[in-house]
Amino acid sequence: MTDQPLTDLDDGPPPRPGLAVTIRELATPVFYHWRKALIAFLIPVVLALAAASLAKPIYTAQSRLLILLGDEYVFRRAVGDDTTGNPQTFDRAQIVHAEMEILGSRELREKTLNEIGLSRVYPKTRGGDAGMNMALEQLGRDLKIENVPQSNTIEIQLRNRDPKVAADFVNLLVRNYIATRRDIFQRSDSAAVSDQQRELSDQLAATETQIADLSNRYAIGDFDQEVQAVQQQQTSLTAQLAAQDQAIANAAARADRLAAQLRASPSVIALNTDQARSQQVSTLTQNLMLLRERQRIAAARYTDDYPLVVELNRQIADLEAQIAAAPQSQTDLVRSGPNPVSQQIETQLATTRGELAGLRSGRAEIGQALQAARGRLTQLVEIGPRYRELTRQRALTETAYRSVAENAEDTRLQNTIAGANANVRVIETARPPTKAHTGRLLILAAGLLVGVLGALAVIVISAATTPVMLTPRDVETRLHVPVLAAVPLADHDDRPVIPRWRPLPERLTADEAVLILRRLQDANGRSGALVVIGPEEGVGVTSIALDLAIAAAFRSGVPTLLIDAEPADAGGLFMALRSAGARMGETADNPYVQRIEDSNLYVTTPMARAGSNISEARWKTFVDGVKTMFPVVVIDAPSLQRSSAALLLAPLADLSVIVIEAEETRAAVAANLIERVAASGGKVAGVVLNMRRFHIPRFIYARI
Numbered sequence: 024m025t026d027q028p029l030t031d032l033d034d035g036p037p038p039r040p041g042l043a044v045t046i047r048e049l050a051t052p053v054f055y056h057w058r059k060a061l062i063a064f065l066i067p068v069v070l071a072l073a074a075a076s077l078a079k080p081i082y083t084a085q086s087r088l089l090i091l092l093g094d095e096y097v098f099r100r101a102v103g104d105d106t107t108g109n110p111q112t113f114d115r116a117q118i119v120h121a122e123m124e125i126l127g128s129r130e131l132r133e134k135t136l137n138e139i140g141l142s143r144v145y146p147k148t149r150g151g152d153a154g155m156n157m158a159l160e161q162l163g164r165d166l167k168i169e170n171v172p173q174s175n176t177i178e179i180q181l182r183n184r185d186p187k188v189a190a191d192f193v194n195l196l197v198r199n200y201i202a203t204r205r206d207i208f209q210r211s212d213s214a215a216v217s218d219q220q221r222e223l224s225d226q227l228a229a230t231e232t233q234i235a236d237l238s239n240r241y242a243i244g245d246f247d248q249e250v251q252a253v254q255q256q257q258t259s260l261t262a263q264l265a266a267q268d269q270a271i272a273n274a275a276a277r278a279d280r281l282a283a284q285l286r287a288s289p290s291v292i293a294l295n296t297d298q299a300r301s302q303q304v305s306t307l308t309q310n311l312m313l314l315r316e317r318q319r320i321a322a323a324r325y326t327d328d329y330p331l332v333v334e335l336n337r338q339i340a341d342l343e344a345q346i347a348a349a350p351q352s353q354t355d356l357v358r359s360g361p362n363p364v365s366q367q368i369e370t371q372l373a374t375t376r377g378e379l380a381g382l383r384s385g386r387a388e389i390g391q392a393l394q395a396a397r398g399r400l401t402q403l404v405e406i407g408p409r410y411r412e413l414t415r416q417r418a419l420t421e422t423a424y425r426s427v428a429e430n431a432e433d434t435r436l437q438n439t440i441a442g443a444n445a446n447v448r449v450i451e452t453a454r455p456p457t458k459a460h461t462g463r464l465l466i467l468a469a470g471l472l473v474g475v476l477g478a479l480a481v482i483v484i485s486a487a488t489t490p491v492m493l494t495p496r497d498v499e500t501r502l503h504v505p506v507l508a509a510v511p512l513a514d515h516d517d518r519p520v521i522p523r524w525r526p527l528p529e530r531l532t533a534d535e536a537v538l539i540l541r542r543l544q545d546a547n548g549r550s551g552a553l554v555v556i557g558p559e560e561g562v563g564v565t566s567i568a569l570d571l572a573i574a575a576a577f578r579s580g581v582p583t584l585l586i587d588a589e590p591a592d593a594g595g596l597f598m599a600l601r602s603a604g605a606r607m608g609e610t611a612d613n614p615y616v617q618r619i620e621d622s623n624l625y626v627t628t629p630m631a632r633a634g635s636n637i638s639e640a641r642w643k644t645f646v647d648g649v650k651t652m653f654p655v656v657v658i659d660a661p662s663l664q665r666s667s668a669a670l671l672l673a674p675l676a677d678l679s680v681i682v683i684e685a686e687e688t689r690a691a692v693a694a695n696l697i698e699r700v701a702a703s704g705g706k707v708a709g710v711v712l713n714m715r716r717f718h719i720p721r722f723i724y725a726r727i
Contacts, residue, residue, distance in 0.1 A: 046727045047719065048496050052486040054718035055493055055686075059485055060478040067477055071470020078466060080459030084189035085180040086197055087171075090122050091446040119170050122447070123177060125207065126200050127168050132159060135196045143188055176450065186455035193453035201447055223424040230417045237410055241402065246410050253400045260393040267386040274379040281372040288365040303349045311342040490689040493718075498683070498710050501690040502697060507542075507680065507709035508535040510563075512716050531567060531711070536574030540655065542678055542708050550581070551677035552646060552656035554705070558696040559664040562684040563713040565596065568659035571680075575655040576624035584616065584653040587628045589661040589668050595628055596659065616649075625653065639671050646675040663696050673705025680708055685715040 053060065113121075125131070133155065141148060141158055148154045148161075167180040179196065183189035243249050318335040325332050492498050495506040508531055531539075543550040553571065557564040565587075572585040587596040600607060600619065607617040607626070616627045629637060629645055637645075649656055658676060660669035673679045679700050683693045697707050717724060 044496065047724065048494055050719055050723075050727060051494050052482055054720075056482050056485040057718075059481045063477040063481040064474040067473040068470045071466050071473075074470075075461075075463040075466045078461045078463050079184060080461050081182050081184060082186035082189050082456045082459050083180055083182050084186065084193050084453040084456055085178060085451070086193045086449065086453040087451040088122075088177045088179070088197065089448040089450050090119055090175045090177060091448065092118065115175060119175060119177065122204070123168055123170065125204050126177065126179070126196075127166075128203075129159065131196065131199055131203055132162055132166070135192065135199050136162070138199075139188075139192055139195055143185075144183065144192060179453075181453075186457070186459075190453040190455045197449060197453075204447070220424065220427045223420055223427060227417065227420045227424055230413055230420060234410070234413045234417065237406065237413065241406055243403075243410070246403070246407070246414070250400070250403050250407070253396055253403060257393065257396040257400060260389055260396055264386065264389045264393055267382060267389055271379065271382045271386060274375055274382055278372060278375040278379060281368055281375060285365060285368045285372060288368060289362055290365050291361060304346060304351055307342055307346045307349060311339065311346065314339050314342060490691065491686050492683070492688070492690055492693075492712070493686060494715075495712055497690075498693075498712055502694055502710060504681070504697060504707055505709040507539045507711050509685075509712045509715050510535075510567075512714045531570035531574070533574050533578045536571045537578060539680065539708070539711075540571060540575055540579075543655065550655045552650050552658060552675070553678050553680060553708075554658040554660050554669065554672045554676040555680050555682060556660045556669040556673065556696065556700065557662045557682045558688060558692045560591070560662050562662070562682050562688060564662065564682045565659050567680070567682050567711055567713065568657050569596075572624055572655075572657045575657070576622055580623055581654050582623045582625065583655040583657065584625045584627060584649050586649070586656065586658045587626065588658055588672060589666050590628060591661070591665065596626060597628060600626065637668075642668075642671050643675055646672070663699070670699060670703040670705075673700045673703050676705065678708040679705045681710045682713050683710060684713050687714075 136144060136155070136158060141150065141154065145158050145161060148158045165182045167178075169178050169180075170176070171178055179193055181189045181193050183192070237243070238246075314335060318332065318339060321329070321332050321335055327333075492501060495509045498504075498506050510531060540550070540553070543553055555564050555568040555571070568585060572583050575581050575583040585596070590596065597607070597617065606620045610616045610618050610625065615629070616625050618625050627649070629642075646656070646658075656676075658672055660672050663669055681693065681697060681700070693710070700707055719727075
């Protein structure tokens, strides 16, 4: 048997990286936990039905008030004020809000309850402060005071089981409100205002006396102007002092420079010098002329190389050199006298020193003036807080006096004209209502809402806390491995590659099996060994392994070996296949390998009997040997609950597939199996979710 690639394994799509959230995925927990959800829904609904049946009728009495603009909300200037202008008033919203605050005050409600009788309004309420507090809290829920939109109207409503009590309470509340607001807006007493006016006048006179004494003592006219003038004087003197220091520095530097120039200049210099031609040059020139004459005569008689001629030429050259080196003139007479530059420098130095003395004298005077200004400013700063406090007190007292005087005059005038008038009109008096409201629909609606929320909460909590997994998304979320296939509980109808015999119910379709086997292929198209493992008995490991082997052998035509690693019963898969009518025969290469009829499917059981043990070295030798003979090797490993052979086979195979049963295999058990397989050196390709049940009804499932 030689290696050959799976011919049909490259046609399928790549494995899914994950499952998206669908409506079916969200609806599955709803139908799975529908009994718990139904109980959670029915409890509040039944309670709401009971409460609605026991609900007693409630009557609502109402009254309406019209709020007009009165003098209490208008600010007018004092009598005799010459300033013109319109009076200032509150806007409509402010006026209505103020009246509603008065109407809803605790004192007004408590007074009304005491007058009408606490036991009459709330018969079950006890007496005393505790009972009154409870009644006021209940009244706050039963009494409603609202402003009718876009109007000056206030609507008062009270709910009570007795219609007459509701109407009487509202009418009494309105009467007490009108009386209370009259007390709130009444004018103050004129005598008290006059006494306050005299006190302010005496306080103002005392403050004026203190200000006058302080001004005379420190010679202050206007304090702020005095401080500003002293600050300006100080600033000016500081600037003058700085300029004076600069001028002194410049004069001192100029005097130092002139003194240095005077020391460097000579006091006596040569005034005139007579120059004449140098005597040495004249003597050398006469000797040169004599030598040239002698050389001319000798040159006429002798040749140029004659010793006499040569000697004369040398002497001529020496004389010419001496003439060139000798000075051309000499001093005959030098006349000396005083240096005019030194005299000019002495004059400038004397002038500069005089200016420097004057600048220093002026600086001393400016410094004295600056010290005086600083002293005056310090004095003003020290008395400033006291002076400002007195002036501020005088201003506040004058303002208060003026306001009190205006209010006194206004009060006297208003009291003379008329007292405070109530500007509230009762539009509608409360009458005993004839129609009651039970609130049963509201109670039923609240019960339905609570029931729906409770059912949703139960579904969410149950789905989050259930230890088993329902859908492929649950598997991927909890185990963090991909789902290779989700096998429903019912058998598939389409069986294009299933042979006439089959000892076990089919789980995987041919396409799903081919997609799983594609993961065995390497870059060269070669396949390998695949071990199928389950965490416990009954999850369908043998059925999944047989489906994978049949798909590889019958769908792709690849020689495939199915290994029943550790059969649970005597004979294991061999006996099941023989019982199903499959003809099996030995192969020439290995007598332990049985070929099923004339197909590409081979089966072997390394165990001589159930429960026998094989060492890891023997397993490795066996698996490596069959991998060289068969392109695809599928190993049906025993469950981890029964044997640890799966942990020995996982690192020997190329991939491991975990089979779990939907709604039965706990997530912790499956996660433990995956961790142990990975820890043993195996590579987990993914999970097959077997025997998945669909709890959504078929007619709903087809439409979502």
